[in-house]
Every structure is written in C-alpha cells, then in structure tokens.
Amino acid sequence: MGTDDTLSILVVDDNPLNVKLLETTLIKEGYSIHKAFNGPDARKIAEEKKPDLILLDIQMPGESGFDVIKILKGNGSTASIPVIFLTGVSEIDAKLEGFELGAVDYITKPFHPLEVSARARLHLKLSIATNSLIRSQADKLKQISEAQSAMLTTPDKHPAAKFAVNYLSLHEAGGDFYEVLPISDEIFGYFVADFSGHDISTSYLTSSVKGLLKQNCSPIYQPLESIKMINDVLVEILPAGKYLTAAYARLNRKTKQMKIISAGHPPVCYVPVEGEPRILDMDGDVIGIFKNVLFGQQTMQVNSGDRFYMYTDGLIESSDKKIVWSEGAGRMLAACIEARDVPLVEAPVHITQNLHPDTSALEDDIVILAIEV
Amino acid sequence: MDLKALGENLGLEKDEFVEIVEIFLETAYADVEKLAAANDAQDAKAASEAAHSLKGSAGNLGFMDIAGLSGKLESAARHNDISSIAEAIPELNAMLNLIKDAV
Numbered sequence: 056m057g058t059d060d061t062l063s064i065l066v067v068d069d070n071p072l073n074v075k076l077l078e079t080t081l082i083k084e085g086y087s088i089h090k091a092f093n094g095p096d097a098r099k100i101a102e103e104k105k106p107d108l109i110l111l112d113i114q115m116p117g118e119s120g121f122d123v124i125k126i127l128k129g130n131g132s133t134a135s136i137p138v139i140f141l142t143g144v145s146e147i148d149a150k151l152e153g154f155e156l157g158a159v160d161y162i163t164k165p166f167h168p169l170e171v172s173a174r175a176r177l178h179l180k181l182s183i184a185t186n187s188l189i190r191s192q193a194d195k196l197k198q199i200s201e202a203q204s205a206m207l208t209t210p211d212k213h214p215a216a217k218f219a220v221n222y223l224s225l226h227e228a229g230g231d232f233y234e235v236l237p238i239s240d241e242i243f244g245y246f247v248a249d250f251s252g253h254d255i256s257t258s259y260l261t262s263s264v265k266g267l268l269k270q271n272c273s274p275i276y277q278p279l280e281s282i283k284m285i286n287d288v289l290v291e292i293l294p295a296g297k298y299l300t301a302a303y304a305r306l307n308r309k310t311k312q313m314k315i316i317s318a319g320h321p322p323v324c325y326v327p328v329e330g331e332p333r334i335l336d337m338d339g340d341v342i343g344i345f346k347n348v349l350f351g352q353q354t355m356q357v358n359s360g361d362r363f364y365m366y367t368d369g370l371i372e373s374s375d376k377k378i379v380w381s382e383g384a385g386r387m388l389a390a391c392i393e394a395r396d397v398p399l400v401e402a403p404v405h406i407t408q409n410l411h412p413d414t415s416a417l418e419d420d421i422v423i424l425a426i427e428v
Numbered sequence: 429m430d431l432k433a434l435g436e437n438l439g440l441e442k443d444e445f446v447e448i449v450e451i452f453l454e455t456a457y458a459d460v461e462k463l464a465a466a467n468d469a470q471d472a473k474a475a476s477e478a479a480h481s482l483k484g485s486a487g488n489l490g491f492m493d494i495a496g497l498s499g500k501l502e503s504a505a506r507h508n509d510i511s512s513i514a515e516a517i518p519e520l521n522a523m524l525n526l527i528k529d530a531v
Contacts, residue, residue: 070455070481070484070485071451071455072448072451072452072455072485072488072489073484073485073488075447075448075451076438076448076488076489079440079444079447079448080438080439080440083439143480143484164484164487164488165484165487165488165495166488167438168438168439168440169438169439172439
C-alpha cells in the first residue's frame with residue numbers, strides 16, 4: 056500500500072484512450088491512479104510507488120506486457136503486486152503464458168470499465184486477505200494498541216468530511232462513540248455506535264472496533280460488507296451478552312451517493328435542501344451477537360447541502376419520561392428540521408439543547424453527528 | 429447520437445464521457461490517416477495494426493458500427509487483402525464526423 060491508506064492502481068497501456076477510460080472509472084471508486092504508456096515507465100513507477108494492483112496491456116510497442124511482468128516478478132520489491140493483463144489477443148496460448156508468468160487474471164479487450172472495476176476489487180480483496188494471513192498476530196495487537204491511544208476524531212482533522220459533532224460522555228467507560236474514516240479524498244465513512252452496558256471492558260472494546268473500522272472500511276468493500284466483517288470478528292471476541300448498535304454511512308461526494316447501514320440503531324434523520332425531510336427507518340440486527348446477520352441498507356442520491364444526522368439513543372430516549380425510539384425519532388427529526396439554517400458546526404449542540412434544555416439531567420451518553428453533503 | 433446513453437452504459441457521467449470521446453476522436457482520426465497511408469504504401473501489416481487500434485478503441489466506447497467495419501478491414505488485411513480500404517475510409521470519416529458533431 057502507498058504512503059496513505061488509499062489503495063492505488065497502476066494502469067499501463069500504450070493507448071491513451073484506454074488509460075483515460077480506466078482512470079476515470081477507477082478514480083470514482085476511490086482508488087488513486089498511476090499511469091504509464093510503455094513498459095519501462097511502468098516498471099519504474101511500480102518500483103517507486105508500489106501500487107496495490109497493476110492493470111497491464113500485453114500488446115505494446117517495444118517492451119511488451121509479458122516482458123514487463125517477467126521483470127516485476129523477478130524483483131523482490133514488486134513481486135507480490137497482483138497483475139491483471141489487458142489483452143486484445145483471444146488466443147488461449149497468450150492467456151496461459153500470462154498466468155504462467157504470474158498474472159492473477161486477464162481482461163479481454165474491448166473491456167467494459169465496470170467489469171474492470173469489479174475484477175480490480177476482487178483481486179485487491181484477495182491480495183489483502185493473503186497479506187493479512189501472512190501478517191503476524193503481534194502486528195495485529197500493535198494495531199489495536201495504536202487505536203487505543205487514538206483520540207476522538209475532530210472535524211478539523213478531516214475538513215473535507217464536512218461534519219460536526221456533539222459528544223457528551225457521562226461515564227468514564229462510556230458506551231457511545233463515533234468515528235469518521237477517510238476512504239479517499241471524496242469518500243468518507245461515518246460511524247456512530249453504542250455498546251450495551253458501561254463496564255470497564257467497553258473502552259477497550261471501543262478501541263478494538265475503531266481498529267476494525269480502519270481495517271475494513273476501504274474502497275474495495277461495500278459498506279454492508281465492511282459491517283458484516285466487523286460483526287464476524289466481534290462475534291468471536293465480545294463477552295457474552297455484550298453487543299453494539301450502530302449506524303454506518305458512506306458518502307461519495309464525487310458520485311453524490313450515500314449508503315447507510317443500520318444495525319439495530321436509532322434511525323438516521325435526513326434533511327435535504329429540497330424535498331421532504333425524513334427518518335431513514337430500517338430494520339437491522341445488532342452487531343456482535345449473531346454470525347448470520349441481516350443489516351438494514353439504503354442507497355440514495357443526494358445533493359450538495361443535504362444534511363444527515365446520526366445519533367445515539369441517549370438523545371431521544373428517556374426512562375423518566377417513558378419516551379422510546381419511535382416517538383423520540385419524530386422529535387429528533389423535528390429538531391433537525393428546526394436547525395436547518397443553523398451553520399453545520401453549531402447544529403449538533405443546537406439540536407441537543409433543543410431536545411435537552413438541561414443537559415445536567417441527562418441519563419445516558421449522547422453522540423450527535425451531523426454530516427453535510 | 430445519444431452520448432448520454434452511451435456514457436451511462438459505461439457507468440460514466442455525460443461530461444466524463446465527452447472528455448473521453450474527445451481523446452477517442454484524436455486517436456481515431458489518426459488511425460484512419462494511418463490506414464490511408466498504409467493503403468497508399470500497399471502495406472498490409474501497417475493497415476492491420478491501424479484497423480486493430482481503431483476497432484479496439486471504438487469497441488470500448490460502444491461505437492459498434494466503427495468497430496465492426498474496422499474489424500472487417502483488420503481481418504482482411506491480415507490475409508493480405510487491403511482492397512476494401514479505399515472505399516471504407518470516407519465511410520469511417522463520416523462516422524467519426526457524426527460523433528464529432530454530437531460532442
């Protein structure tokens with residue numbers, strides 16, 4: 056992987072049209088792209104940038120794709136990078152030679168960009184899975200302890216994520232937490248969750264979940280896959296009876312697409328610039344109890360200025376006043392609509408004060424996270 | 429010509445597709461020129477390479493009429509038959525001009 060967490064792909068083809076077509080498609084998926092138009096440049100870039108995947112044309116003037124892969128596979132620093140061949144040659148011999156030389160797959164031209172994108176995703180997944188098997192257990196522990204020391208993410212750390220948050224923790228080992236994950240320049244993941252119980256194990260588990268989010272929220276996994284993978288790990292490690300409710304939103308500002316996953320969590324409120332504000336109510340199992348889970352999922356096209364509010368149940372439930380979700384979510388939506396013209400940075404606090412004029416009377420932790428498209 | 433629909437088939441927005449079509453036109457006109465030069469020089473190998481390049485880029489973007497015609501020229505040229513190139517060139521240019529007008 057490159058210097059940051061963005062997955063990178065090297066596209067090699069002597070035809071500038073193919074390079075542009077692949078670049079346009081793959082950038083939208085959140086990958087960063089390196090380009091080469093001939094074999095020698097491809098080898099140089101592969102060595103310097105260590106891309107996560109290489110798409111390599113076979114028929115190029117001068118050094119062919121076969122020549123390039125031979126050299127890459129013979130070089131320790133580039134040998135493990137998966138290579139997919141692009142080939143106009145439909146003869147079986149050429150395909151077999153490609154596999155023989157170490158290619159993981161081939162794509163026949165003319166190719167469909169979305170097929171290339173699907174295959175790229177598949178091979179990145181395989182490559183990551185293989186790498187994580189090889190990585191030692193100690194390495195994993197190190198990741199967890201690093202995550203433990205990580206502070207809560209603040210909006211100034213990721214200005215491009217355009218979010219604001221109000222986080223009130225009543226207990227030292229609070230059960231509520233949130234995370235904002237940069238997936239690429241234009242794609243961010245937003246996670247709000249609530250652990251059952253407030254015992255001391257909760258803060259340790261929160262760190263583990265943050266580590267898992269970091270590992271599993273990337274361009275190659277759909278949001279539903281990310282949350283399912285996190286669930287599968289937590290089923291193994293959570294103490295009996297301990298579980299997590301969560302909402303995960305992934306916003307692609309380039310394609311203006313929002314995907315929301317609900318895992319037994321209070322529904323996200325959606326306040327569009329135009330159109331009717333609404334509660335995004337979805338059924339979904341909680342995380343960490345069942346191996347076979349069904350999470351609620353919703354995909355929607357959004358517009359600049361639209362707002363989403365994710366929050367935990369402390370904001371809308373009250374055992375004193377006997378208010379539960381169904382009623383509370385309606386009050387929440389009304390408060391979000393009321394905050395429509397309040398600047399984003401002030402909206403979470405504004406809404407909290409609207410719902411709980413006296414915060415000293417709070418019975419539970421509160422997280423409210425506001426996102427603006 | 430519905431560039432929006434062609435772009436959507438490839439999962440691209442219209443403006444992204446138009447940008448790519450502009451690159452296509454540049455390389456495609458150049459391929460047709462190479463084809464004409466190969467025909468003048470009676471060079472079947474050069475003709476087959478130019479037709480191959482045109483077939484590939486047209487096919488990728490969904491311009492199937494151009495891909496089909498250049499595919500025929502390519503396979504004929506591979507068999508040392510370049511007799512149909514002269515009459516195909518104005519036809520290819522006309523098809524490219526249609527795309528150019530749509531952009």
